Amino acid sequence: MAENCIFCNIVTGEISSDMVYQDEEVVAFADIHPLAPVHLLIVPRRHISSPAEVDKEDAHLMGHLLAVASELARQQGLAADGFRLVANSGPNGGQEVYHLHFHLLGGRSLGRFV
Ligand code: 5GP
Ligand code: ZN
Numbered sequence: 270m271a272e273n274c275i276f277c278n279i280v281t282g283e284i285s286s287d288m289v290y291q292d293e294e295v296v297a298f299a300d301i302h303p304l305a306p307v308h309l310l311i312v313p314r315r316h317i318s319s320p321a322e323v324d325k326e327d328a329h330l331m332g333h334l335l336a337v338a339s340e341l342a343r344q345q346g347l348a349a350d351g352f353r354l355v356a357n358s359g360p361n362g363g364q365e366v367y368h369l370h371f372h373l374l375g376g377r378s379l380g381r382f383v
Contacts, residue, residue: 271316276368280314294330295337297373306376307345307352311338317369320358338373347375 270277278284280296289309290297300308311334317323323331335354342352352375357364 271318271368274316274368275366276310276312276370277316280312290337290341292337294333297337297341300372304372305374305379307347307373309341309345309373311341311371311373313369318367319364319369320356320362323369334371338371341373342375345373345375347373351375353379 270281275284279286279298286301287299288296289299290311294315295311295313297309297311300310313330313334315330317327338354342348352373355372355374356370357372
């Protein structure tokens with residue numbers, strides 16, 4: 270837990286969010302500034318600051334995050350038409366919150382890139 274981290278505080282419930290999924294390792298909630306009709310953030314409970322900090326010991330957790338994203342995409346009715354999963358890393362990647370997360374975007378055509 271990183272004290273000043275927004276997503277750590279969302280994980281603990283200290284900061285409120287529109288939570289759509291929770292298990293022992295992962296939570297998912299609606300992005301506060303949605304860029305598409307469906308815009309969820311899939312977040313590990315454990316603080317990992319960015320995709321650049323992921324190592325091989327995190328392989329199970331990373332697979333779990335992707336499986337949850339896929340389950341949520343099906344649940345949100347995105348599986349047939351498609352969706353986008355995005356993980357931004359560092360300043361050039363446009364990362365704003367330094368707690369690892371995947372964006373799940375869908376519900377409209379997203380073009381080549383967001
Ligand atoms: P990044 O740019 O780091 O990949 O994405 C961070 C995302 O977190 C942004 O899309 C932003 O709208 C979202 N976000 C930032 N603060 C909050 C918050 O307090 N609550 C929620 N639900 N989303 C947030
Ligand atoms: Zn954190």
